[in-house]
Amino acid sequence: MGTWDALKADTYRQYGRYRAALVLQGFVTRRTFRPVVTMRLCQAARDAGTAGRLVLPLLKLLHRMATHGAAIDFPWGARIGPGLALTHAWGLVVSPGVRIGRNVTLFHGATLGRRDRVGADGARDIGYPVLEDEVWVGPHAVIVGGVTIGRGSRIGAGAFVTSDVPPYSVVAGNPSSIVKSNCVPDVMNPAPAELASSGKQPCISIPESP
Template structure:
C-alpha cells in the first residue's frame, strides 16, 4: 500500500484527475471541478490535508475554509468521506451516493469505490477492554456497489463484489463476494479504469506521479 504522505498536493490532485479520464493538467482539473461532484469531494479532501501542513499563520484560516468547502462537497454528493482519511493518489468514486468512510480508514493508490460502499470500524470486546480495528484498502482495489468492509485489510488489486460484507482479511489479488465475504476467484487482471502512474511500479518514482503543469 502506498504511503499517501509521500506525495504532494498537485501530485495527488493530478492523479485523481487521471482516474476520471481527464488528464492531469490544470484545464482537466478545472473541468472536473465544474462538472463532476465526486471529483470535487476528493479535491476538497486534498485541499484540507494540504492546508493542515501550512505554516501556523496560514494554517487555521485556510484549513477552516477548506473544511467548510469539503462539508459542502460531501453534502452535494450525498457521501461521507472525512477530510482526515488517509487516501493514496488516484482515487476514483463512481456515483458516490451513500458512500460512508471512517475517518481512520486507510485507502491505497488507484482505488475505485462505488456508491453505497461502507468502510467502517470493528470493535472487539475483550476482558481487557474494547479493541478497535479500522479498514485498510491496498493499491488498485475495486469495491463494488453497497459493499461493506469492516475493520480488516484488503490486499492490493483485490475486487470486492457488490453487496459483499467483508469481515476477514483478504489476500492480494483475490475476488471476494457474499455475506459473509469469501474468496471466490483470483484476480488475473486488476480492474483499474484509467490508472494513474504510481510509485512502486517499475520506472515510476514518487516525484513523477501525475505532476501538475505550471
C-alpha cells in the same frame, strides 16, 4: 508524495490525462470529483503551516458542502493515496481511521467502517480497514474492522467483509468468500507511475499516526 501530486493522479483517474484546467473543470461539473478536490485542498492547507491553518476552516466548510452535495460521508483527514476514483458515490461511507492506497475505486453505497470488539473484561479493540493499491470496491459492499484488502483485489457488490483478503482476489457474498484468485486489477484510467507512486511501499506498510 505531496498533496498536489496526489490531486494530479486523482484527475488522471477522472479523465485519462492531466491538465491543471481539468481540476477546475472536474470541481465545477463532477459531483463525485468535487469532494476529492476539497479533501486534497484541506490536506494541503493542514500541511502548509500557519498560513494554511488560517484558511483550513473555510476549506473544511467547502468540503462539508461538497460531501453533502454528493450524499457521502467522506472525512477530509482520511489517509488516502493518489488516484482515488469515486464512482456514482451516493451513500458512500468512509470512516476517518481507514487507510486507502493508490488507484483505488469506490462505488456507491460502499461502507469502509470501524469495528469494535469488546472483551470479557470490557476492554475495547477498535479496527479500521486498510485497502492496498488498485483495490476495487463494488456497490453496497461493506468492509469493517482491522482487515487488509490485498493489492489488486475486487470486492463484489453487496459483499460483507470482516477478514483479510489476499492480493488479486475476487470476493463476493454475505458472509464473503473468495471466488477467484490471481485476478487482474480493475482500474479505469490508472494513474501512471510518475503520478501515482512516491517510491514508498503500499499503504499497509505506513505506520499509524501517534
